[in-house]
Amino acid sequence: MTVALDRRYRSVPARLFGSPAFRMVGKRLLMAIPIMLGVSVLTFWVLNLIPGNAAQQLLGAEATPEQIRALEAQMGLNEPAVSRYFDWLGGAVTGDLGRSFVSGQDVAGQLGERLTVSAELTGLALIASVALAVPVALLAARRPDGLFDRVSMFVSVSGLSVASYVLALVLVLVFAVRFAVLPAIGYVPFAEDPVENLRGMVLPATAIAVPLFCFYTRFLRGDLVDQLQGQDYIVTAQAKGIGPWQVLLRHAFRNSSFGLITVVGLNLSTLIGSTVIIESIFAIPGLGQLMLQAINTRDVLVVQACVIVFAVVTVLANLITDLLYAVLDPRIRYGSG
Amino acid sequence: MSGERADTLAPPGSGRDAGRALLEVRDLRVRFSRGGRRVHAVNGLSYRLNAGEILAIIGESGSGKSVSARTLMGLLPPSAQVSGSARFEGTELLGMPEREMRGWRGAEIAMVFQDPARSLNPTMRIGAQITEAIRAHSDMSRKQAAARAVELLKLVHLPAAERRFYEYPHQLSGGMRQRVVIAIALAGEPRLLIADEATTALDVTTQAQIMELLLELQQRLGMAIILISHDLGLAASYAKNVVVMYAGRAVEYASAEELFAHVRMPYTQALLGAIPLLEREPHALLPVIPGQPPDPAALPAGCPFRPRCAAATDACLEPPPFEEHEPGHWWACWHPAKDPAEDPARDPGEPGGAHARPVKDGVQG
Ligand SMILES: Nc1ncnc2c1ncn2[C@@H]1O[C@H](COP(=O)(O)OP(=O)(O)OP(=O)(O)O)[C@@H](O)[C@H]1O
Numbered sequence: 229m230t231v232a233l234d235r236r237y238r239s240v241p242a243r244l245f246g247s248p249a250f251r252m253v254g255k256r257l258l259m260a261i262p263i264m265l266g267v268s269v270l271t272f273w274v275l276n277l278i279p280g281n282a283a284q285q286l287l288g289a290e291a292t293p294e295q296i297r298a299l300e301a302q303m304g305l306n307e308p309a310v311s312r313y314f315d316w317l318g319g320a321v322t323g324d325l326g327r328s329f330v331s332g333q334d335v336a337g338q339l340g341e342r343l344t345v346s347a348e349l350t351g352l353a354l355i356a357s358v359a360l361a362v363p364v365a366l367l368a369a370r371r372p373d374g375l376f377d378r379v380s381m382f383v384s385v386s387g388l389s390v391a392s393y394v395l396a397l398v399l400v401l402v403f404a405v406r407f408a409v410l411p412a413i414g415y416v417p418f419a420e421d422p423v424e425n426l427r428g429m430v431l432p433a434t435a436i437a438v439p440l441f442c443f444y445t446r447f448l449r450g451d452l453v454d455q456l457q458g459q460d461y462i463v464t465a466q467a468k469g470i471g472p473w474q475v476l477l478r479h480a481f482r483n484s485s486f487g488l489i490t491v492v493g494l495n496l497s498t499l500i501g502s503t504v505i506i507e508s509i510f511a512i513p514g515l516g517q518l519m520l521q522a523i524n525t526r527d528v529l530v531v532q533a534c535v536i537v538f539a540v541v542t543v544l545a546n547l548i549t550d551l552l553y554a555v556l557d558p559r560i561r562y563g564s565g
Numbered sequence: 566m567s568g569e570r571a572d573t574l575a576p577p578g579s580g581r582d583a584g585r586a587l588l589e590v591r592d593l594r595v596r597f598s599r600g601g602r603r604v605h606a607v608n609g610l611s612y613r614l615n616a617g618e619i620l621a622i623i624g625e626s627g628s629g630k631s632v633s634a635r636t637l638m639g640l641l642p643p644s645a646q647v648s649g650s651a652r653f654e655g656t657e658l659l660g661m662p663e664r665e666m667r668g669w670r671g672a673e674i675a676m677v678f679q680d681p682a683r684s685l686n687p688t689m690r691i692g693a694q695i696t697e698a699i700r701a702h703s704d705m706s707r708k709q710a711a712a713r714a715v716e717l718l719k720l721v722h723l724p725a726a727e728r729r730f731y732e733y734p735h736q737l738s739g740g741m742r743q744r745v746v747i748a749i750a751l752a753g754e755p756r757l758l759i760a761d762e763a764t765t766a767l768d769v770t771t772q773a774q775i776m777e778l779l780l781e782l783q784q785r786l787g788m789a790i791i792l793i794s795h796d797l798g799l800a801a802s803y804a805k806n807v808v809v810m811y812a813g814r815a816v817e818y819a820s821a822e823e824l825f826a827h828v829r830m831p832y833t834q835a836l837l838g839a840i841p842l843l844e845r846e847p848h849a850l851l852p853v854i855p856g857q858p859p860d861p862a863a864l865p866a867g868c869p870f871r872p873r874c875a876a877a878t879d880a881c882l883e884p885p886p887f888e889e890h891e892p893g894h895w896w897a898c899w900h901p902a903k904d905p906a907e908d909p910a911r912d913p914g915e916p917g918g919a920h921a922r923p924v925k926d927g928v929q930g
């Protein structure tokens with residue numbers, strides 16, 4: 229007897245555009261608009277409240293009030309905050325984010341450059357943490373309370389209680405100062421020298437990745453053990469007479485991966501936060517460093533743009549998480565019923 | 566004389582066709598140790614099952630039915646301590662190394678579980694879940710296994726089997742899912758199928774259909790079935806022999822006809838009495854018997870049913886032996902019920918006594 233093995237798989241794009249997932253994307257992107265507006269108003273307002281503005285910062289403490297007033301007028305800072313905000317908003321919707329008060333550079337261009345650097349750093353940290361957490365969690369869940377499980381849990385609990393920036397300093401002390409095997413500061417663009425670029429990324433990416441790795445390992449291990457000990461479908465699988473690794477990978481991990489995706493997605497805003505700190509420690513010219521500098525010089529438009537980028541990334545990360553879900557989880561992909 | 570010894574020497578079911586035993590369980594004990602607390606889930610269970618027969622194991626919730634069944638497949642958590650013996654065609658299953666046990670799971674003994682909504686992997690296609698079971702015990706190619714899977718789906722009368730092959734569990738109804746679970750269980754052509762409340766979670770019509778399917782498969786494939794249930798009526802209609810379990814041990818064993826005609830153990834009587842007359846409720850999952858089943862962490866001394874038994878006397882402080890008191894009829898009780906025929910002037914206060922007859926007619930008619 230033969231069976232027509234026509235796989236009823238539809239291609240990924242067909243699945244996406246034809247599905248409720250596609251409508252969800254549209255809805256989410258629309259919802260992102262008020263979020264962006266809110267974030268920009270808030271940033272503008274807070275920066276307005278902090279004493280000092282870009283003109284004062286640029287001219288320094290020696291400047292006379294006349295000089296300051298002249299520069300303020302030149303920068304447009306003497307206008308009321310509300311009209312400045314709407315000026316900025318008018319430009320922003322057409323893609324013009326204005327010019328930096330400090331460097332005079334086009335903000336949008338500056339952002340693009342910095343964004344690739346930050347994206348490389350966060351991307352490396354994220355990939356490394358997940359790629360390591362998955363096998364460690366699987367090995368730990370294979371024998372709950374076994375030696376490997378205990379050791380890895382001890383390591384990950386300790387790792388979780390160490391802040392990224394503390395870890396960064398320790399890493400610098402050990403690998404850059406004591407053994408001098410990796411650079412502590414100095415960023416080389418990937419296009420210039422890929423090897424040096426990656427060498428420079430090792431310490432900062434590790435500092436970001438370690439707490440993430442610990443968190444993901446603990447989460448995934450816990451979820452896997454819950455599946456293995458509490459779910460009937462696991463017993464069905466075991467009763468088939470298949471091996472323990474097959475039960476773990478094909479059954480438990482498949483189901484646990486949804487939880488992991490959610491956690492990784494939700495965690496992304498924390499990840500951005502630690503990137504900001506790590507970039508300034510390792511002098512990496514990323515978005516975080518740019519934003520911190522701009523806050524110090526009250527370079528409002530640059531801060532504004534950075535904050536908006538972070539908000540966009542967070543919204544997109546959540547959206548991608550949900551989309552991954554929709555593509556991976558058959559219950560969502562095919563609707564229920 | 567010691568009941569223990571009787572258990573271990575000749576489990577119920579031995580006798581005329583003692584040579585054909587497929588499964589022989591003797592003095593099975595399972596204890597869970599959880600942080601100093603010991604739960605005695607199974608306390609000396611013995612029974613015997615011949616090839617191709619249906620044996621029902623009946624008892625209230627917590628009486629150790631599922632635990633004793635999972636023991637046979639080596640599917641207990643590490644906190645379980647097992648003793649006794651369970652021989653499958655002469656091979657000892659208890660204490661078998663995990664690797665070896667894997668060769669028996671699915672291939673010789675398979676299991677169908679209570680809740681079909683939970684016993685399938687929600688993220689895997691039906692076909693993949695069946696072919697996985699097929700390929701666990703054969704070296705069929707993917708293609709051959711897929712063809713065999715569709716055959717199995719047809720065998721369990723799943724409509725549109727070829728299409729269902731590519732679907733996910735959530736796209737199927739409860740009854741269809743249970744058919745898939747049964748197809749998975751049949752994949753290794755087992756000689757023993759354990760149906761652990763396989764119909765409990767289904768509506769009445771579907772329940773009957775699944776039971777008919779199991780019966781048909783048992784007859785077509787010559788498979789033995791252990792039918793675990795709360796439901797005496799189900800046992801009466803489908804099983805050849807019935808083991809009644811209470812607090813982790815067998816308290817009555819007989820052929821289905823014998824048991825319903827001459828029920829002896831007050832607990833079984835109470836179970837019968839707990840089944841409403843004429844028509845049973847669609848979801849009479851738990852027969853209601855006054856009092857609580859004993860806590861398996863603190864079993865009473867003597868007969869475990871004593872605290873709930875209307876016939877109990879001081880004699881019951883001594884554990885009653887589980888013995889073959891009449892040919893083919895075993896029970897563990899100091900005060901077995903008499904037949905209504907033998908003793909028409911029966912104490913009406915005896916639990917379930919007045920109901921025993923009509924129920925038997927009701928469930929079998
Ligand atoms: N993993 C475990 N750890 C500790 N105790 C357990 C475990 N599994 C079962 N038990 C206990 O063993 C006893 C017997 O449980 P079992 O599941 O065999 O009952 P059952 O007769 O199948 O009941 P039901 O009809 O509700 O399915 C119960 O008291 C239960 O709490």
Ligand SMILES: [Mg+2]
Pocket residue numbers: 630631632761
């Ligand atoms: Mg049970």
